Amino acid sequence: MNSPHLARGSRQPSPPPKGKLRLYSNRFCPYAQRVMLVLDAKKIAYDVVNIKLYSKPEWFYDVCPSGRIPALELETGDVLYDSLVIADYLDEKYRAHHLHSQDPLQKAKDKLLIEEFSRIVNATSRCIQSIGRGLDSDDVIVNGLARFEHELANNRGTPFFGGVKPGMLDLMIWPWCERAEILKFFGSVNLLNKDKYKKLMEWSRRMSEEPSVKRSMMDSDTHIKYLQSYRAGRPDYDMILNSTN
């Protein structure tokens, strides 16, 4: 998953090896990470073609006319996009290690929580765009996180939202939780409060220790370095690749 990011003018890679799905991805895109988390949790074989988001290769639009990342190429040649649509597809197609609850009501409730988490993410982005303004006092963020803390502490009573193993809700919200330390960089002092979000912090530690989650995980320093390059107008997608060379 750490291959160089391809850009306009690049040659189209040869087809994936037989028996493997292909994920068109970006190493720093949280939505692409959602799909990697599902593939890794379900132990599905795949290869990764990384794409520069600000300079997508011409051939990519032939593969995926919507031009959207992440996109998943199937063995049939069909290409799906949208992280949630791909995640649900994989969970229905590959029955082993199911991630969604098998109870339709619990599944629906989890989908509403994924939506609710997206509202927290959007509110956080809005605050960050004005350099941390209101992060610690934004109602959507503060009430939203309290809702998730309450959910873990009072409604679930399990190590993960999905039970004894991470389920779909755990995986769909994780990419942003992995990046939570970024908030310090934007001046937040309350959102990572270990007492206020005790259960969420324990959950986050447990998630970071799961082998299938570790596969796509990056440390906070890397996320912050990437963010700085992004904000400077030169997103350094190949940062990890370059640092290991």
Added chain:
Amino acid sequence: MNSPHLARGSRQPSPPPKGKLRLYSNRFCPYAQRVMLVLDAKKIAYDVVNIKLYSKPEWFYDVCPSGRIPALELETGDVLYDSLVIADYLDEKYRAHHLHSQDPLQKAKDKLLIEEFSRIVNATSRCIQSIGRGLDSDDVIVNGLARFEHELANNRGTPFFGGVKPGMLDLMIWPWCERAEILKFFGSVNLLNKDKYKKLMEWSRRMSEEPSVKRSMMDSDTHIKYLQSYRAGRPDYDMILNSTN
């Protein structure tokens, strides 16, 4: 489904009769209609409590803290919201008359088309808000509709997107298609072109003749009258009720 719309200050209705789901709805909300279409297609028993969107009753926030319409109250007392989450829940919980394809790939493709249709709807709303500006030339609308016409004509070859009966994709896009004549009111002359969108027009006629679709259907005059009341700042939700009294 044509009961008066309840507002702030109203008394909370008594619980639904045993064995019935309760839909908190609004007679003119296309998202609420999506849920009625699913309930009617699957022949699920429900009653309707209509809500004034601009003056929601205080008690409604106790029932559904998100305050969102449509909301579905289950026999367990749980309340779900979001039309797509509710639709998927109903299709999974009530196995008879299944609406989604049983093939995970076709189901995923249909979900992407529902998303694509939402982009057409959003583009149309943007154009309408500037009184019809660009409706006939907006790329998202024109290319989007061409995509749906092509899909019916070339990819499906069936009377409905779902096959010989309307499926989930048919029902999720129908409420806006039922309202298509509104576009004339906003000066569009091309979007209802019978030659350009031949298959879609045939599909629309077939949809309007389906008994389960007819249950929630209203005619174009009613939609246009409602729209005029909405644009005048006094949405007349009880229009049908009053006209039949």
